[in-house]
Amino acid sequence: MIDRGRMAPVCFLSKEEDLHFEYHCHDCGCTFTSDEVVYLCPECSGTEAKGEFRKGVLSVEYDRQELRRLAQKDDLCIDDFLPFPIVTPQVFPTGPTPLVRPLALSRELGLDLTVKMDSQLLSGSFKDRASILVASQAIHHGTSRIALASTGNAGAAMSAIGAAYGLDIVLFVPASAPVNKLMQSVLYNAHVVPVRGSYDDAFALSIAYTERKGGINRNTAYNPMTIEGKKACSIELFLQLGRRAPDVIYVPTGDGCILGGIYKGFYDLLQAGLIERLPRIICCQSSRSDAIASAFESGQFRDVAASTLADSISVSSPANGRMAVRALRESGGYAVRVEDDEILEAQRQLAAKAGLFVEPASAAAWAALLRDRKNIAAGESVTVLLTGTGFKDMAVFNGRISLPEAISCDVKELDKLDF
Numbered sequence: 183m184i185d186r187g188r189m190a191p192v193c194f195l196s197k198e199e200d201l202h203f204e205y206h207c208h209d210c211g212c213t214f215t216s217d218e219v220v221y222l223c224p225e226c227s228g229t230e231a232k233g234e235f236r237k238g239v240l241s242v243e244y245d246r247q248e249l250r251r252l253a254q255k256d257d258l259c260i261d262d263f264l265p266f267p268i269v270t271p272q273v274f275p276t277g278p279t280p281l282v283r284p285l286a287l288s289r290e291l292g293l294d295l296t297v298k299m300d301s302q303l304l305s306g307s308f309k310d311r312a313s314i315l316v317a318s319q320a321i322h323h324g325t326s327r328i329a330l331a332s333t334g335n336a337g338a339a340m341s342a343i344g345a346a347y348g349l350d351i352v353l354f355v356p357a358s359a360p361v362n363k364l365m366q367s368v369l370y371n372a373h374v375v376p377v378r379g380s381y382d383d384a385f386a387l388s389i390a391y392t393e394r395k396g397g398i399n400r401n402t403a404y405n406p407m408t409i410e411g412k413k414a415c416s417i418e419l420f421l422q423l424g425r426r427a428p429d430v431i432y433v434p435t436g437d438g439c440i441l442g443g444i445y446k447g448f449y450d451l452l453q454a455g456l457i458e459r460l461p462r463i464i465c466c467q468s469s470r471s472d473a474i475a476s477a478f479e480s481g482q483f484r485d486v487a488a489s490t491l492a493d494s495i496s497v498s499s500p501a502n503g504r505m506a507v508r509a510l511r512e513s514g515g516y517a518v519r520v521e522d523d524e525i526l527e528a529q530r531q532l533a534a535k536a537g538l539f540v541e542p543a544s545a546a547a548w549a550a551l552l553r554d555r556k557n558i559a560a561g562e563s564v565t566v567l568l569t570g571t572g573f574k575d576m577a578v579f580n581g582r583i584s585l586p587e588a589i590s591c592d593v594k595e596l597d598k599l600d601f
């Protein structure tokens with residue numbers, strides 16, 4: 183089934199204009215084509231030592247000549263860079279998301295700053311970008327069933343898109359997962375399956391489920407189309423900036439799958455000759471969940487104990503950790519750690535000074551920019567990627583923010599107000 187070392191068209195795509203691609207394993211370097219749905223590298227998958235990051239994550243590599251031809255197109259769009267088309271995108275649009283210029287904050291920091299609001303995607307997070315491509319993958323392969331493990335935004339995104347396309351979404355979650363994050367998926371009518379066990383147990387069970395019952399597995403970084411879908415954000419940003427990349431981009435990071443997708447989008451643009459160099463990608467992590475930051479610094483791909491309040495980036499064993507570290511090196515980027523109280527302060531600042539309300543995981547990217555400001559050279563353009571809406575996690579305000587006391591409905595009360 184797997185034809186190694188040969189570049190051939192992938193048949194199910196059949197449309198002339200679709201890019202030809204092959205799968206590439208960054209760990210063993212092998213490349214192969216397949217018409218089947220492919221997950222991890224068959225050689226490297228499972229060869230990692232216990233307590234180390236997963237091996238064998240695949241990326242999708244396009245024919246360079248075909249990418250180069252895209253550079254001649256005046257009306258470039260994201261679909262041009264995808265391995266197969268998004269089916270009827272108007273059913274569940276996934277962008278463009280707003281590119282905000284927060285003037286007060288730009289002035290305060292003295293930066294040429296844009297903020298990419300992927301928190302505005304329809305399910306409330308960046309994860310729609312991966313889920314829409316996996317939904318189209320399922321449709322192209324003639325299946326209506328998609329299984330995954332997730333405790334939060336990926337599950338909600340896949341469930342929302344499943345509802346929109348009439349697909350069956352089977353979502354495995356650890357029974358101990360926070361209820362508020364799962365309610366969205368229940369409402370979108372997904373089959374939510376709580377598992378008595380850890381996230382890793384739910385992950386393994388979701389894979390066993392698709393092996394036994396068919397359908398597509400959407401686990402993050404396990405299915406290479408998740409990274410490929412996420413790259414859409416970089417291409418959209420490139421188009422919004424008038425066909426250029428920012429000099430620096432701050433990316434909130436847990437598993438490293440968003441970061442891998444952001445890198446891949448700019449990598450494809452570079453291969454196409456549409457940009458001259460990659461932007462510096464900055465991996466923004468909580469100091470209480472810093473597996474990728476530590477691997478970048480030490481060269482050791484070791485799991486950590488994660489416990490940040492920014493639950494979407496609380497990850498012990500990052501699913502795309504190895505690829506994320508490579509992306510940092512190749513882009514000339516690095517990692518910035520922030521404390522949880524800096525994340526909360528960044529969340530407050532974005533809301534109070536720019537009107538942007540994001541969940542703590544997203545605010546980690548803003549906190550990282552504040553910490554890293556000194557490393558931005560004069561004249562460099564900076565984009566901060568904000569990935570999840572603040573409404574996702576209202577529990578974080580319990581005991582932190584309270585409403586002012588009510589006043590009587592009496593004009594004399596107004597004189598007591600000092601504003």
Ligand SMILES: Cc1ncc(COP(=O)(O)O)c(C=O)c1O
Binds near residue numbers: 309440
């Ligand atoms: C809102 C939000 N931001 C950032 C991340 C981090 O993405 P990744 O785990 O791919 O690094 C996630 C992942 O769940 C997320 O939901």
